[in-house]
Amino acid sequence: MGRGADGLSIGDVAKATGLGVHALRFFEREELFLREIPRTAGGRRVYGPADVEWLLLCNRLRESGMPIATLKRFARLVRSGPGNEAERLALLEEHERTVRDRIAELTASLEIIHGKVVTYRKHVEEGTAAGLWSPAPTA
Amino acid sequence: MGRGADGLSIGDVAKATGLGVHALRFFEREELFLREIPRTAGGRRVYGPADVEWLLLCNRLRESGMPIATLKRFARLVRSGPGNEAERLALLEEHERTVRDRIAELTASLEIIHGKVVTYRKHVEEGTAAGLWSPAPTA
DNA sequence: TTAGAATCTAGAGTGTGATCTAGGTCAAGC
């Protein structure tokens, strides 16, 4: 953007958040922002730093597996102002549990995968790799 | 299924692996098995225990985020017999790295989310929750 | 022997989350 204050164009915000401009417009259609994003006289979106901060949290929530639908619920709660903090808390606690479960699941899978890797590595190093897994699984 | 030996019907395998029968047929179309699944005279699939074991590993790989395309590459390597163990190892090592990275990412997000939870919890308990996040983000 | 459950194939449909297209409009620098 450029001129006074700190209004940010959609391109600026895309750069700042890593989200594409298409994604930002999509987020807006989906009502994932905490407010109506204002426009210039010419109809262009003008974002503020708080929008960027919110998007950065959204990124964290999204990349930790929160679906858009849940993010939308959270955004709606925040948008509707003070008074529902217990609900927001419950939503975040639930998500925290989900993330912990996911980490546990991944860790369990990792152990199995690592076991396979160790086995293959040993066999490949020893040149005894034949029959690691063909008709009947061995490793 | 039921009669002699241990041939398993698609329904048996679905039960044993948690995959749906549709998914099993899909896997076959996608060449994700380590062999051609034999058929009865009537054209029904007859699976063996090794197929189930392979599917259980597939489940681990899938649920740890391996895309079907990669699983397919791995299956193709195993199917094409001994001699490519180094490639299989490389594929698994790569996936192991991916999973570790994912866990690290989730752990980082978790910390941030947990931070939010703690903040909200404190405010909700104290009844001082107002303004936690409205026009200007505070927490 | 016959009903009903399970299976078969080929192909269409679904949900999620973007991402892109077409056909413009707006704005900044030369």
Add this chain to the structure above:
DNA sequence: GCTTGACCTAGATCACACTCTAGATTCTAA
């Protein structure tokens, strides 16, 4: 003034991984 690049909308399309449909066939058990 004009070029150029960023931006606009609405809607189509994509990728992934299933999941289901339709209509026919096969198997099992009463």
